[in-house]
Every structure is written in C-alpha cells, then in structure tokens.
Amino acid sequence: MQQPELLAPAGNLEKLRTALLYGADAVYVGVPGLSLRGTSAEMSLEDLALGVSEAHTQHVRVYAAINTFARKADLDQAARCLPDWAATGVDALIVSDPGLVRLARRRVPQVPLHLSTQSNTTNAEAVRFWQDQGVSRIILARELPLCEVGEIAAAVPSMELEIFIHGAMCMAYSGRCYLSAWRNRKSANSGDCTQPCRWEYRLSESTRPDDPLVLEEDDRFSYLLSSKDLCLLEHLPEVLASGVAGVKIEGRMKSSYYLAVVTRTYRQALDALCLHQETYRCDPNWMEELKTVSHRGYTTGFAFAEEKINESSPAIKNIQTHEPAGMVVGYDDVRKQLRMAVRNFLQAGEDMELLLTKETLPVDTRSMTDEEGNGIDRAHAGNLIRVPLPFPAPKGALLRKKTAGAKTQGPARKPAENG
Ligand code: SF4
Incomplete structure (x- = not known):
C-alpha cells in the first residue's frame, strides 16, 4: 500500500511552519495578488518564497492555489504574476479556471499544474480531458463516493488523484456559491469563504418582522444551509485502497491550533496504517483528538453514499x-x-x-x-x-x-x- 501525501492548509507563514512541525508532507497556500482582491488566506510573495525554502529543507512540498474562476482582469494580473509565483520555487500551481490552465502552460511550462476541487471533476473522461491539457494531478470533487474515486484511479492510473479527507463541507457544489460574497464580501470563488452557510438564520414574514422563525433542527427539521464537517479518519484503509496520491485537510483560514491537532492526528494514523496494515485499527484517541477542535459534528460526507446531500449539523453551534x-x-x-x-x-x-x-x-x-x-x-x-x-x-x-x-x-x- 503506497502512503499518500498528507496535505495541510497554510494560510500564512506561521501556519506553514505549524504544518511542517506536525507532519504534513505538503502544504497548500494562497498566492498573493490575483485580481488585487487581497484575501486573508493569501501569503505575500516574500513569505511564500521563505516558506517554500523552509519547507524544501524538510522535504515538504508547497502548492500554490490560484483557484479562482478568472475574469479578464484576473487573467491579465495572472499573466504578470505567474513568473513571480514560479520563481518562489513552488512545486505546483493549483488552478481551476481553464483559461488559467492554458495561460500557466504557456507562461510557466516548467511548473506542474494541479486541478482544484472547485473544477468538480467527477469522472475518468474528465480526468483524461484535463490530462490532455497538461494537468498532472486532479483534486477530485468532494461530492464523489470513494468507490468511484477507486474506479477513476484504476481507469487513469497515469494521473495523480487527490481527495479531501477532513474539514468543512459546502451545501453547494464545492465553492460554487455566492453566499459569502453576498453576506461578507469574501468570495468562495477566491478561496476566501467565511462560511455564512453555518450562521444562524431567521425567516420572517413581512408583516410580522418581530416574530422571526428560527431555522434550526429538531427531530423533524434541519438547518437549511449548514453541513457537518467531513472526517474520514475512521476510513483511512478505504481511502488508501482507492489509490489516491494525496489526501487533503481543508481550511486555509483555520487557526494554527486547529491545524496542529488535525495534521498531527492524520499523520499518526497514516503512519500507523502504513506500518501495520494487517493489524491496523483506528485508535479511538485519534477521534477524541479531532473532537477537541472546533467542529460542527463529523460526517463521512459523500464517501459511502451516492446522491446523498450533506448532513446538516444537529446543533447550530x-x-x-x-x-x-x-x-x-x-x-x-x-x-x-x-x-x-x-x-x-x-x-x-x-x-x-x-x-x-x-x-x-x-x-x-x-x-x-x-x-x-x-x-x-x-x-x-x-x-x-x-x-x-x-x-x-x-x-x-x-x-x-x-x-x-x-x-x-x-x-x-x-x-x-x-x-
Ligand atoms: S458559504 Fe458554505 S456552501 Fe457556500 S462556499 Fe462557503 S462553505 Fe461552501
């Protein structure tokens, strides 16, 4: 069984160092400057270059995400910035927009391209399509069951595949949602979602504004917008059996503490699994560790269920x-x-x-x-x-x-x- 790369989010230099300390094989970061929006999940060029240098001394890879769906101004900006991003020494660029894929291939052909989960790749033909475009790894859609991940890996063995194994889930197809841009002026399309789907909402009737109906869950109803968090810790054997090259933790905007606990836990579990495949059992203490950090209840998401919508949280907090x-x-x-x-x-x-x-x-x-x-x-x-x-x-x-x-x-x- 080949051990997949454990990828951790790094919203800034401190978090990158935290991910290194607690055992990530690779980190993914936001690149600065695209469309000048300046999101809180981006690093400066100087920090990125320093982070890449520190990561490489520990044999950890750094992938830079520019997974916005680009307008013309974004493409113009990317055309100017791509050589600078490449010069930092990043090991790959994570992209989602076909225009950015084409542009990056021409401007920085030496830098491998990974396709973001926001491109929602869900089948082997789509994987082959992106392979033809020069993409070397695909982060599959979170909405895909593990059995189909395995089928895709078997059908296109020459393509590296990566999946998310932990973190927040969308109630929309990953990232294709304007709720955060609308409520908070932070766009999910820029990797800067503030997760307003997890806020508490009230529905009010126009003639009775002081008598709102709170949208909450009881035995019969659920929150309309909020999902539990993905957690595949207890299913790592199935994850590895699917043949993925990378397993990813969500959350460039999560705290260093969250990152430390989650990265460390998956590191320990993956190491144990790869060392003792025959006798491996998920240690209950690992699951308890994941419960120490802020979460909204855990779910296996779509991993074992087809056409299953995300479970909403039984508690809004x-x-x-x-x-x-x-x-x-x-x-x-x-x-x-x-x-x-x-x-x-x-x-x-x-x-x-x-x-x-x-x-x-x-x-x-x-x-x-x-x-x-x-x-x-x-x-x-x-x-x-x-x-x-x-x-x-x-x-x-x-x-x-x-x-x-x-x-x-x-x-x-x-x-x-x-x-
Ligand atoms: S608001 Fe919620 S559903 Fe929308 S992109 Fe953000 S996490 Fe996903």
Missing part, C-alpha cells in the same frame, strides 16, 4: 473541548522554563497541555511568570510568559487549555480563528 492557549517561542535552558506567547486568557493553575509531534503533555501553570521572572496569576492574549518545563519544546509548538466538558460557541461569524 460549533463544538470543541479545548481551545488554544499559546505558542512556544523559546526555551530557557538555564531556568528550565518554556517561553510562550499567550493566545487566550490564562489563569495560574489552569490545566494546560503541550502538543508535541507524537504526544500531548501536561504543563504546570501554577508558577507562571512574566519575562522578567515576576510571578503572575493571569495572562492575556499577546503576553509573553514563562512556565516551568524540564525539557525543551520546539519553537512553534502549540499549547492548549482544557475546558470542562464539551464547549460550544456561537455561530462562526469569524471562522478564521475558530480553531
């Missing part, structure tokens, strides 16, 4: 059991103290955990200090503090706070940091 506490910025060898940048309110004595690549360790917060060594009983986001730790931890490692039981939070109006 996001679910999580832990939240980010901070990030390691250094280690004081003399005082045996971990230096951390706080990302949340933190109280002395509160449970905190350090996420290492292969394990999670408790960290004592009872005697935390500021950078000058003064004891403190609380810290706030943005503070630099120290906590005792007998061994060094890697810079960029994430720390989290335990919360008592499952925690819910309001509608995801700002999904960028909902990890």
Whole structure:
C-alpha cells in the first residue's frame, strides 16, 4: 500500500511552519495578488518564497492555489504574476479556471499544474480531458463516493488523484456559491469563504418582522444551509485502497491550533496504517483528538453514499473541548522554563497541555511568570510568559487549555480563528 501525501492548509507563514512541525508532507497556500482582491488566506510573495525554502529543507512540498474562476482582469494580473509565483520555487500551481490552465502552460511550462476541487471533476473522461491539457494531478470533487474515486484511479492510473479527507463541507457544489460574497464580501470563488452557510438564520414574514422563525433542527427539521464537517479518519484503509496520491485537510483560514491537532492526528494514523496494515485499527484517541477542535459534528460526507446531500449539523453551534492557549517561542535552558506567547486568557493553575509531534503533555501553570521572572496569576492574549518545563519544546509548538466538558460557541461569524 503506497502512503499518500498528507496535505495541510497554510494560510500564512506561521501556519506553514505549524504544518511542517506536525507532519504534513505538503502544504497548500494562497498566492498573493490575483485580481488585487487581497484575501486573508493569501501569503505575500516574500513569505511564500521563505516558506517554500523552509519547507524544501524538510522535504515538504508547497502548492500554490490560484483557484479562482478568472475574469479578464484576473487573467491579465495572472499573466504578470505567474513568473513571480514560479520563481518562489513552488512545486505546483493549483488552478481551476481553464483559461488559467492554458495561460500557466504557456507562461510557466516548467511548473506542474494541479486541478482544484472547485473544477468538480467527477469522472475518468474528465480526468483524461484535463490530462490532455497538461494537468498532472486532479483534486477530485468532494461530492464523489470513494468507490468511484477507486474506479477513476484504476481507469487513469497515469494521473495523480487527490481527495479531501477532513474539514468543512459546502451545501453547494464545492465553492460554487455566492453566499459569502453576498453576506461578507469574501468570495468562495477566491478561496476566501467565511462560511455564512453555518450562521444562524431567521425567516420572517413581512408583516410580522418581530416574530422571526428560527431555522434550526429538531427531530423533524434541519438547518437549511449548514453541513457537518467531513472526517474520514475512521476510513483511512478505504481511502488508501482507492489509490489516491494525496489526501487533503481543508481550511486555509483555520487557526494554527486547529491545524496542529488535525495534521498531527492524520499523520499518526497514516503512519500507523502504513506500518501495520494487517493489524491496523483506528485508535479511538485519534477521534477524541479531532473532537477537541472546533467542529460542527463529523460526517463521512459523500464517501459511502451516492446522491446523498450533506448532513446538516444537529446543533447550530460549533463544538470543541479545548481551545488554544499559546505558542512556544523559546526555551530557557538555564531556568528550565518554556517561553510562550499567550493566545487566550490564562489563569495560574489552569490545566494546560503541550502538543508535541507524537504526544500531548501536561504543563504546570501554577508558577507562571512574566519575562522578567515576576510571578503572575493571569495572562492575556499577546503576553509573553514563562512556565516551568524540564525539557525543551520546539519553537512553534502549540499549547492548549482544557475546558470542562464539551464547549460550544456561537455561530462562526469569524471562522478564521475558530480553531
Ligand atoms: S458559504 Fe458554505 S456552501 Fe457556500 S462556499 Fe462557503 S462553505 Fe461552501
């Protein structure tokens, strides 16, 4: 069984480094400058070049997404920018627009092209069509059952295929939706969806505006617009058996903490599966880990069901059991103290955990200090503090706070940091 490439999202340089630390084989990033829209999921050219350089030293590949459906101005901009993007050393460009495919083939023929899931490729003939256009990998439609993924892989073995295995699902065909552009001026077509399908909506009758009907789920009804999140962790043997070359985690706008937990979990599961194929079992602790980050309930999506629409969430609120506490910025060898940048309110004595690549360790917060060594009983986001730790931890490692039981939070109006 060939181990597929584990791809993690990297909305910025910090997240790229997080993905490297927690075991991604490849990262995908947004490229700067297309149509000057400037989305929050893009890196600057300088950060991209630095990120590519750092990734390559660890033998991790970087794919740059320009998966917008381009208008003329976008194409003109792309024609100017393609050589700059290529010069950063990215390993492939992820595109969806046929015009951009053709343009990239002419302007930067040395850079491989991957076709975005937003092109909704669902059959072997479409795969052959894109192969004829010079595409070397296709990220298949999320709406495709795994059995058909396997059939396509068998029918066109010369094409690398990739699928999403984790993350948010659309209620529209992937990304072909104007809800975010309409409600938030952030376009899914630019990879910048703010997921307003997950907000709480009310339906009101025009003569009774103060008596709205809340669109929520009970035993008989479901939210009209919101899907649970995709999770194929418990089905990795079937995923690998389908013959895909890459498995992808969704979420360039998710937090570093979310990225750390999800990437680490899939890394551990894939490694275990490939090492012990015969005896492999999905460790229940992995699933529990995925429940620690903000999600809306998990579903296998379309993987095992034909013509099945996405399940809506039984609860309108996001679910999580832990939240980010901070990030390691250094280690004081003399005082045996971990230096951390706080990302949340933190109280002395509160449970905190350090996420290492292969394990999670408790960290004592009872005697935390500021950078000058003064004891403190609380810290706030943005503070630099120290906590005792007998061994060094890697810079960029994430720390989290335990919360008592499952925690819910309001509608995801700002999904960028909902990890
Ligand atoms: S608003 Fe929802 S359905 Fe629309 S593109 Fe965004 S995630 Fe998909």
